[in-house]
Amino acid sequence: MSEKKRETAIIIRKEEISYGIYDMWLRTEQIAELAKPGQFVSLYCADGSRLLPRPISICEIDKNDKAIRLVYRVAGKGTEEFSKMTTGMQLDIIGPLGNGFPTKKKKAFLIGGGIGIPPMLELAKQLDCEKQIVLGYRDDLFLYEEFKKYGSVYVATEDGSAGTEGNVLDAIRENGLDAEVIYACGPLPMLRALKEYAAKNQIECWVSLEERMACGIGACLGCVCKSKNKDAHTNVNNKRICKEGPVFLAEEVDF
Amino acid sequence: MSEKKRETAIIIRKEEISYGIYDMWLRTEQIAELAKPGQFVSLYCADGSRLLPRPISICEIDKNDKAIRLVYRVAGKGTEEFSKMTTGMQLDIIGPLGNGFPTKKKKAFLIGGGIGIPPMLELAKQLDCEKQIVLGYRDDLFLYEEFKKYGSVYVATEDGSAGTEGNVLDAIRENGLDAEVIYACGPLPMLRALKEYAAKNQIECWVSLEERMACGIGACLGCVCKSKNKDAHTNVNNKRICKEGPVFLAEEVDF
Amino acid sequence: MNMKVDLAGVTLDNPVMTASGTFGSGEEFSEFVDLNKLGAVVTKGVANIPWEGNPTPRVAEVYGGMLNAIGLQNPGIDLFIERDIPFLKKYDTKIIVNVCGKSTADYCEVVERLAEQPVDMLEINISCPNVKEGGIAFGQDPKSVEAITKEVKKYAKQPVIMKLSPNVTDITEMAKAAEAGGADVLSLINTLTGMKIDIHKRKFALANKTGGMSGPAIHPIAVRMVYQTAQAVRLPIIGMGGILTAEDAIEMMLAGATAVSVGTANFHNPKVTEEIVAGMQTYLEEQQIADIRELIGAVQ
Amino acid sequence: MNMKVDLAGVTLDNPVMTASGTFGSGEEFSEFVDLNKLGAVVTKGVANIPWEGNPTPRVAEVYGGMLNAIGLQNPGIDLFIERDIPFLKKYDTKIIVNVCGKSTADYCEVVERLAEQPVDMLEINISCPNVKEGGIAFGQDPKSVEAITKEVKKYAKQPVIMKLSPNVTDITEMAKAAEAGGADVLSLINTLTGMKIDIHKRKFALANKTGGMSGPAIHPIAVRMVYQTAQAVRLPIIGMGGILTAEDAIEMMLAGATAVSVGTANFHNPKVTEEIVAGMQTYLEEQQIADIRELIGAVQ
Ligand SMILES: Cc1cc2nc3c(=O)[nH]c(=O)nc-3n(C[C@H](O)[C@H](O)[C@H](O)COP(=O)(O)OP(=O)(O)OC[C@H]3O[C@@H](n4cnc5c(N)ncnc54)[C@H](O)[C@@H]3O)c2cc1C
Ligand SMILES: Cc1cc2nc3c(=O)[nH]c(=O)nc-3n(C[C@H](O)[C@H](O)[C@H](O)COP(=O)(O)OP(=O)(O)OC[C@H]3O[C@@H](n4cnc5c(N)ncnc54)[C@H](O)[C@@H]3O)c2cc1C
Numbered sequence A, B: 001m002s003e004k005k006r007e008t009a010i011i012i013r014k015e016e017i018s019y020g021i022y023d024m025w026l027r028t029e030q031i032a033e034l035a036k037p038g039q040f041v042s043l044y045c046a047d048g049s050r051l052l053p054r055p056i057s058i059c060e061i062d063k064n065d066k067a068i069r070l071v072y073r074v075a076g077k078g079t080e081e082f083s084k085m086t087t088g089m090q091l092d093i094i095g096p097l098g099n100g101f102p103t104k105k106k107k108a109f110l111i112g113g114g115i116g117i118p119p120m121l122e123l124a125k126q127l128d129c130e131k132q133i134v135l136g137y138r139d140d141l142f143l144y145e146e147f148k149k150y151g152s153v154y155v156a157t158e159d160g161s162a163g164t165e166g167n168v169l170d171a172i173r174e175n176g177l178d179a180e181v182i183y184a185c186g187p188l189p190m191l192r193a194l195k196e197y198a199a200k201n202q203i204e205c206w207v208s209l210e211e212r213m214a215c216g217i218g219a220c221l222g223c224v225c226k227s228k229n230k231d232a233h234t235n236v237n238n239k240r241i242c243k244e245g246p247v248f249l250a251e252e253v254d255f
Numbered sequence C, D: 001m002n003m004k005v006d007l008a009g010v011t012l013d014n015p016v017m018t019a020s021g022t023f024g025s026g027e028e029f030s031e032f033v034d035l036n037k038l039g040a041v042v043t044k045g046v047a048n049i050p051w052e053g054n055p056t057p058r059v060a061e062v063y064g065g066m067l068n069a070i071g072l073q074n075p076g077i078d079l080f081i082e083r084d085i086p087f088l089k090k091y092d093t094k095i096i097v098n099v100c101g102k103s104t105a106d107y108c109e110v111v112e113r114l115a116e117q118p119v120d121m122l123e124i125n126i127s128c129p130n131v132k133e134g135g136i137a138f139g140q141d142p143k144s145v146e147a148i149t150k151e152v153k154k155y156a157k158q159p160v161i162m163k164l165s166p167n168v169t170d171i172t173e174m175a176k177a178a179e180a181g182g183a184d185v186l187s188l189i190n191t192l193t194g195m196k197i198d199i200h201k202r203k204f205a206l207a208n209k210t211g212g213m214s215g216p217a218i219h220p221i222a223v224r225m226v227y228q229t230a231q232a233v234r235l236p237i238i239g240m241g242g243i244l245t246a247e248d249a250i251e252m253m254l255a256g257a258t259a260v261s262v263g264t265a266n267f268h269n270p271k272v273t274e275e276i277v278a279g280m281q282t283y284l285e286e287q288q289i290a291d292i293r294e295l296i297g298a299v300q
């Protein structure tokens, strides 16, 4: 069982890196130390009308500085509240949550789509293998430059303003790429397409899923997805995304 | 009908002047201009779990600076929220509310008890007559020095640590004072004693009452008190403290 | 872009109304809101004679809402007709008079008195939890809902809105009973019965012990009941309960409401009704919806 | 200072328990809370066989609370007995097993299986609004409340707590029915049925359309129902619904609860149950109350 903490973190850096997308570094007590790529934290709101914590993936980990980096899009009231906070302010968080990505030594695709791109950054840093990073953007290429340090980066944009016009699979095809393992996070249609692509090409495929959460620690059964096999904990064909996930072998879950 | 505004005010000064008692100046757009002594404003909380505005009496008015001064005690979550705000922050308020004190040219008692002391300050400034200011404290003499500018000040403290040991009536008796009109704000037992004292001595007596409020502008009928005569607006023996009050001729209302 | 909606033949300029008891007869709020911009003003409940209401404290704040036990204080129908209706007639908005009573005869007397008055609709409050006689007792039993609706309809010259209580096992039973009794429109929800205790004094926060709970805290319950009712009857519904924003109002319409009433939110922001009208307009523009009536019951 | 309370002969070290379904069987929260410090752990509802529960989304946030429609997913009584009871037995706290079923026979089967198990009490959930069969249907009619209570009591070796639904016109009718059926303790309230609609997608926020509303938003309704029930029956009451702080827990006791359960608040702060125990202790000290039982029903 991975260890989790509820802490009061301090915002040590914050900026808007793209339209409505914020980049925030938090100084933690122990969470940075415990965190792995692909795990997430949940952020509590200060406003009393919003009680449930907001799950946000860990984008980068700086164990020396005891800090974690979160990149999030303003999607509603909670993320709006966070986006208005400033350096030096405190924020209650819980984490690290979930399992995180496995790190295999195989030629890899790291695939991120939209707001699914940030969690691939720490993975890119920690993976020790040949890394082909494929990023799908709507238009603005946030975080793009940072990925270039860790592998060869391919881009797809919806409007064709950069890289391949289309989606990440279009970019893979256009560049004639292949790999032995896929790590992916992004919108459901992208993950579904990757699952199919991986099955057809018999590639191991790891996807990070999302679901509405309440507890974030596996107690409420709010965040399940259907699984191929009976889950050992739930004793039914449901896996808890916050606990057994958010990263699953694509073939083992329905989404 | 007195004019009222809903505004976003700015905190231009704030300090704790006694244990748990805060002194706050707000820059307003129009409220300072419209305000009279004995009126109040209501402050909205930023936290979404608290929807009703908090009524706070106007302690001082600075029309030149478009500012009003509020002195409040932390009594619960709302006042706690205000007490944590800092200079430069914005606060939504509504006001000026209520009728305020009449200003008669008669030898006067201005009597304040506890957190009922602050509203007497602007009244002391504006009254043009012989002013005997009688203040009842638990112990710490907040605002005391400021009152000295506007009249002769007599003090009663519960513990006898300053002035008369006892209540404001004890101080009046000990100092052999008399007056033709009473203006008073403070705890109910004090106001009741003053009503009786005024009746016995046939003195005109104005008291400022409190009640739980919702709208603060006379629409919800939440804040009524019983009145001797049928009220013209309500058509029953109820007066709205937020509208016909908070200041009443003591003999006309039950409390 | 059309914002107009129709309630039993009465056309409102937009679906936003005020909730009875939170807006007086509009005068106090007219300093903050242009009443001409509202679909309708619904007045505080009025009885055949003046009522003094309950002892204080009558209101208490709770998490995300409030409790009230005003006890239907009102100036009586005479003064109401003399003063409040003429005030409202100065504005270009619809006038809906909320009616309360201690007996069926009381209700009918008020309804009869209003027959020749220039009011657009009547809202019959059979769901007030804060008075001993009348009020909610009428609203928790389908037979009496049907009976009082029938009686009131005999005297009413204007369309009749029956206002339902949420303090029931099955709101659709009450809705069907009102429909059977001849109601023209339903309005829901009134307040949920709640209680607050001051733990330091170990006393009830309200003199009446219990009070009616309102505000955003009850919104999901209201949305559910509006949805269920819309599935169960054919009458138009005025949805209310915890509407604080244009989003909340739209949610209520998607659940099946033709119009909405805004109550407790007025205390949090006296300009809120006008802001909600504007917010709904913006939503229609953004979503490119030509007619607001497309929203009614459009949830999938 | 005494913090101990007694529920049908079972003595809890303090009145703070966890609300069923919000705390699993305690394992996940044991990283954050010392389970030894809690009066009791109430487990997630368990049925005779494993249940898959409802499709997702199963949870949605609402103003001051949340909706859930988990649909009583559970691993079934076999795995529960094999894994969850032994886990809880490691701690010095009372074990209360929440039981669900689709039919009276289902409930009885689970209760019978638990008869020889080291559990302290059984909480029978006849009030879940999120399953089609069983659940709330049992809890909205006094006759069926009484009948199922009687049946369950035949098989139960431990004291039986009947958990009541707030989605009723009169909670005291259900309470009296449970008392008549032989219940040892009552627990209330379960969730209120609510709904949320995503106005941008114009879709229900929950796959199940409706969900059970919980959290501070429902607290005043829970306090009212606990108070009414305490006036109507002689059974001890476990009060729950929106308890977020020690103050809320004390309020519930003043209304008439002997013990309290904390649910949704665990999601807002996983350490909250322990903090509530500490806060209640501080209150007793400040108010110089020697025995927490003095609070039970002490509102004036
Ligand atoms: C494991 C995981 C990792 C995530 N990582 C990121 C990330 O790195 N960056 C990022 O921008 N977003 C991420 N998300 C999505 C993020 O959680 C939501 O955008 C956020 O919760 C929205 O909160 P809000 O208050 O702004 O929106 P609101 O719509 O007001 O939120 C209302 C409720 O719905 C929940 N909710 C809304 N959208 C989502 C969603 N997509 N997934 C789960 N719950 C949701 C909220 O948490 C809250 O409880 C992640 C979600 C999950 C489950
Ligand atoms: C006309 C008027 C003038 C006032 N002037 C002052 C002043 O100058 N300085 C000052 O310190 N206090 C004043 N008060 C009291 C002040 O309004 C309360 O202390 C304050 O509302 C408490 O809010 P809270 O959120 O901290 O407490 P909580 O107890 O958390 O408040 C809960 C609810 O109860 C209401 N409430 C609580 N106490 C009172 C009270 N005594 N009177 C009315 N409503 C109350 C709150 O407004 C809120 O709606 C005045 C009250 C009134 C009616």
Ligand SMILES: Cc1cc2nc3c(=O)[nH]c(=O)nc-3n(C[C@H](O)[C@H](O)[C@H](O)COP(=O)(O)O)c2cc1C
Binding pocket: B214, B220, C019, C020, C021, C022, C044, C045, C068, C070, C072, C098, C125, C128, C163, C189, C190, C191, C213, C214, C215, C216, C218, C240, C241, C242, C243, C261, C262, C263, C264, C265
């Ligand atoms: C202070 C107050 C007074 C009310 N008075 C009445 C009334 O006289 N008649 C009535 O039908 N409803 C009355 N109500 C109920 C509201 O009209 C409305 O149904 C309820 O408050 C839910 O809406 P909200 O959450 O927007 O406030 C009153 C509500 C409040 C808060």
Ligand SMILES: Cc1cc2nc3c(=O)[nH]c(=O)nc-3n(C[C@H](O)[C@H](O)[C@H](O)COP(=O)(O)O)c2cc1C
Binding pocket: A214, A220, D019, D020, D021, D022, D044, D045, D068, D070, D072, D098, D125, D128, D163, D189, D190, D191, D213, D214, D215, D216, D218, D240, D241, D242, D243, D261, D262, D263, D264, D265
């Ligand atoms: C996610 C979730 C799951 C629940 N599951 C159950 C359950 O299995 N059995 C049950 O009796 N009540 C269940 N409940 C109801 C709670 O036990 C409790 O009665 C209700 O949530 C009110 O308390 P609260 O406001 O403190 O959460 C559940 C509540 C939630 C939020």
Ligand code: FES
Binding pocket: A212, A213, A214, A215, A216, A217, A218, A219, A220, A221, A222, A223, A224, A240, A241, A242, A243
């Ligand atoms: S969010 Fe509670 S189990 Fe995953």
Ligand code: FES
Binding pocket: B212, B213, B214, B215, B216, B217, B218, B219, B220, B221, B222, B223, B224, B240, B241, B242, B243
């Ligand atoms: S607070 Fe609404 S009438 Fe005074």
